[in-house]
Amino acid sequence: MAIVQNYREWAKEEFSKAHCEKGSVTVLTLGLFLLVLSAILLITDLSSLAVAKASLTHITEMAAQRGTHEVDESRYYSGNSLLPIDCPIALARVLRELENRQEKPGSFSRPEILSVVLSNFVCDGTSLEVHTKSEIRLPFKLPFADSLNFEIQAMAVARNLIDLKSTK
Amino acid sequence: MQRKLVLSEEGSAAVEFSMLAIPLFIPIFIYLNAFASLSYTELTARTLVRQMVRAFAISDSAQSAEENVFKVLKIGGAALGYSPDQIGRTTFEISCENQPCWRRGERVKIELRIPSNQEPARQYLSTVSAEEYVSPWR
Numbered sequence: 001m002a003i004v005q006n007y008r009e010w011a012k013e014e015f016s017k018a019h020c021e022k023g024s025v026t027v028l029t030l031g032l033f034l035l036v037l038s039a040i041l042l043i044t045d046l047s048s049l050a051v052a053k054a055s056l057t058h059i060t061e062m063a064a065q066r067g068t069h070e071v072d073e074s075r076y077y078s079g080n081s082l083l084p085i086d087c088p089i090a091l092a093r094v095l096r097e098l099e100n101r102q103e104k105p106g107s108f109s110r111p112e113i114l115s116v117v118l119s120n121f122v123c124d125g126t127s128l129e130v131h132t133k134s135e136i137r138l139p140f141k142l143p144f145a146d147s148l149n150f151e152i153q154a155m156a157v158a159r160n161l162i163d164l165k166s167t168k
Numbered sequence: 169m170q171r172k173l174v175l176s177e178e179g180s181a182a183v184e185f186s187m188l189a190i191p192l193f194i195p196i197f198i199y200l201n202a203f204a205s206l207s208y209t210e211l212t213a214r215t216l217v218r219q220m221v222r223a224f225a226i227s228d229s230a231q232s233a234e235e236n237v238f239k240v241l242k243i244g245g246a247a248l249g250y251s252p253d254q255i256g257r258t259t260f261e262i263s264c265e266n267q268p269c270w271r272r273g274e275r276v277k278i279e280l281r282i283p284s285n286q287e288p289a290r291q292y293l294s295t296v297s298a299e300e301y302v303s304p305w306r
Contacts, residue, residue: 025181029188036196043200047207054214061218062300065225069273069304083305160305 041140048112049150052136055110056154063097064130064158072125083160087123094121094130112136119153127159209282209294212248217260217280217298219244224262224278225300230270237262237278250282257283272304 067090075084098116113134120131133153141148223240227233237260245255260280262269269276279297 025185026188029185029192033188033192033196036193040196040200044203047203051207051210051214054211058214058218058298062298066301069301071305 052112060154060156063094064156067094068158213296221298221300
């Protein structure tokens with residue numbers, strides 16, 4: 001019985017404390033402010049990441065499209081139905097395009113993108129697949145990340161759709 | 169009575185919270201709104217300019233290339249959520265190393281300037297560009 005009585009007294013005291021407005025909410029407000037600020041830094045980083053990814057995808061698409069312009073003449077004259085791609089020259093073109101992006105970073109390449117590297121190249125003679133990766137620098141350092149730099153990847157597939165049989 | 173009112177701390181937490189929260193949080197909400205708007209415009213503008221330059225590069229003639237670019241701006245812009253007024257005030261510039269731009273194998277660049285939807289109307293929210301090669305097999 002005494003235990004119940006003690007508990008009641010303790011609960012009454014605690015409830016009266018809850019209604020008390022003594023003390024300061026500054027700590028609570030500042031804590032909330034820091035939390036919101038951290039969320040904003042994270043959102044800013046994620047947004048930069050999304051824009052950099054879009055930019056890298058465009059660079060990759062452009063390089064892949066450039067690669068498809070190289071025609072394998074020997075196969076072309078042998079009468080293949082689809083416009084054949086000269087894979088070794090296409091690879092050289094793709095590499096040159098990616099190098100050009102680094103030498104002359106235009107306005108369509110984001111400043112966050114530090115480097116663009118060809119990670120994989122697949123060519124079957126009628127289509128090609130270009131995989132790139134890039135190191136990007138985020139505006140703010142994330143608490144769980146070791147460094148400011150992140151790696152993003154992009155892939156583009158291009159194919160010549162011109163059917164030689166239909167154009168002849 | 170007056171002394172009691174002065175010494176009373178009732179409602180002080182609410183006042184303290186308002187005094188702290190208004191100057192701290194309102195700039196954050198303004199920043200968030202501006203940043204979200206800018207990021208969205210940047211992403212959509214990049215998509216739009218990529219499609220515009222692609223339309224130019226795969227067109228069959230110089231005349232149809234420009235027409236296709238305008239069509240993509242109008243249809244694509246509306247699909248991406250730009251207002252008709254914003255699309256009307258959007259400007260773009262087609263540039264290349266050799267004229268005319270629509271030449272087989274030519275590298276074409278389109279620079280797109282998206283205007284702000286709010287005042288001042290002449291202010292550009294985002295300027296993006298994209299490059300592509302004109303197809304040599306057209």
